[in-house]
Amino acid sequence: MPVHLTRRTILTLVGAGAVSLATPLAAQDVTLRLAFIPQENPDKLLGDIEAITGWLAEEIGVPVEGFVTIDHAAAVEALRNGDADISFMGALPFVLAEAEIGAVPLLSEVYRDAPSYTGRIFVRRDSGIGALADLRGRDIAFADPISESGYLYPLAEFVEAGLIEDPGQAEAFFGRVFFAGGYQQAMQAMAEGLVDAAGASQYADLLLTPQQQAEVTWIAESAPIPSHLVIARPGLDAALRDRFVDAMLRLNAPEHRNKLRYFYGPDGYVRADGAAYDGVRDMARQYGLLR
Incomplete structure (x- = not known):
C-alpha cells in the first residue's frame, strides 16, 4: 500500500x-x-x-x-x-x-x-530524470489518493505512455508510492530529496521557496482538468x-x-x-x- x-x-x-x-x-x-x-x-x-x-x-x-x-x-x-x-x-x-x-x-x-489547469510530474533538475520511463523503480510522492491533479491525472500520463496498465499497477512500476497529504508536502518531499518525483498541480512549484523553484522542473503534463x-x-x-x-x-x-x-x-x-x-x-x- x-x-x-x-x-x-x-x-x-x-x-x-x-x-x-x-x-x-x-x-x-x-x-x-x-x-x-x-x-x-x-x-x-x-x-x-x-x-x-x-x-x-x-x-x-x-x-x-x-x-x-x-x-x-x-x-x-x-x-x-x-x-x-x-x-x-x-x-x-x-x-x-x-x-x-x-x-x-x-x-x-x-x-x-x-477555468482549467493541469497536473504535472516534477523532478529535481540535477536528478538525471528526463522522461517518465526514467522513474521505473524510483520513489514518487502524490498529494492525495482522491486528488485529480495530485494523483489521478499525473498517474494517467504513465498509462498513456504504456508504462503501467492502470493505477492499481503503479507499485509494480515505481519503487515506492507515497501520499504526502497535499501539494506542498509532496513538492517538499521531492525538493528535499526524500523522493525522486512528485505528482501535483501545474502551479504546485509556487509553494516552494524561490531557491527550490529554481532547482525543480517538470517532465510530463496531463490533459486539462x-x-x-x-x-x-x-x-x-x-x-x-x-x-x-x-x-x-x-x-x-x-x-x-x-x-x-x-x-x-x-x-x-x-x-x-x-x-x-x-x-x-x-x-x-x-x-x-x-x-
Missing part, C-alpha cells in the same frame, strides 16, 4: 477529522461550517481561515467557522455527517461526493484567467447557501480581491457548471472510482 509521508496527525473535530476556529455558539444559533482541504501547509490554512471567517460572517449574516480536514476524504465525510456545510474541493473529490452524498456544486475557481470548486451538502438551507455564493462572488470586486489569497489564491470565482466536470466523471469511471 502507498505510504503517507505526512507526520501530522492534524486536526480533530468531532466526526469530521478537523480543528475548528470558531467561537462556541449556542445550540439554537445557525452557524455556517466550512471545510478546507490541506493542499497547502495546514498551519498557513488555519491562519487564512481565521482571517476570512469574520468577513464572511458579516457578509452572510450568520456566524462562520472553518476547519482544515486531514484530506479530501475527510472533507466528504464531514459533509456527509453534517459536520460541514460547504467544502473547498478538487474536481475528482467533487464528482465522488456528488455520487455518494448528492453534493451540490456552487462555485468554480478562475486561476490565471483560465476543470478547476477546483466549492460544494455544499445537499440539505443546506437554500437561502443560506445563496447568501454564501453571493458573498463569495463579491470577492471578484476590486475592493475585495486581496482577500482571495485566503482561499488558495485564485483570480476569482464563477458559478459552477456541473457539466464542465463530465470529463472527470469519465476518468473516474475508467479507473473504477465511479460506477
Whole structure:
C-alpha cells in the first residue's frame, strides 16, 4: 500500500477529522461550517481561515467557522455527517461526493484567467530524470489518493505512455508510492530529496521557496482538468447557501480581491457548471472510482 509521508496527525473535530476556529455558539444559533482541504501547509490554512471567517460572517449574516480536514476524504465525510456545510474541493473529490452524498456544486475557481489547469510530474533538475520511463523503480510522492491533479491525472500520463496498465499497477512500476497529504508536502518531499518525483498541480512549484523553484522542473503534463470548486451538502438551507455564493462572488470586486489569497489564491470565482466536470466523471469511471 502507498505510504503517507505526512507526520501530522492534524486536526480533530468531532466526526469530521478537523480543528475548528470558531467561537462556541449556542445550540439554537445557525452557524455556517466550512471545510478546507490541506493542499497547502495546514498551519498557513488555519491562519487564512481565521482571517476570512469574520468577513464572511458579516457578509452572510450568520456566524462562520472553518476547519482544515486531514484530506479530501475527510472533507466528504464531514459533509456527509453534517459536520460541514460547504467544502473547498478538487474536481475528482467533487464528482465522488456528488455520487455518494448528492453534493451540490456552487462555485468554480478562475486561476490565471483560465477555468482549467493541469497536473504535472516534477523532478529535481540535477536528478538525471528526463522522461517518465526514467522513474521505473524510483520513489514518487502524490498529494492525495482522491486528488485529480495530485494523483489521478499525473498517474494517467504513465498509462498513456504504456508504462503501467492502470493505477492499481503503479507499485509494480515505481519503487515506492507515497501520499504526502497535499501539494506542498509532496513538492517538499521531492525538493528535499526524500523522493525522486512528485505528482501535483501545474502551479504546485509556487509553494516552494524561490531557491527550490529554481532547482525543480517538470517532465510530463496531463490533459486539462476543470478547476477546483466549492460544494455544499445537499440539505443546506437554500437561502443560506445563496447568501454564501453571493458573498463569495463579491470577492471578484476590486475592493475585495486581496482577500482571495485566503482561499488558495485564485483570480476569482464563477458559478459552477456541473457539466464542465463530465470529463472527470469519465476518468473516474475508467479507473473504477465511479460506477
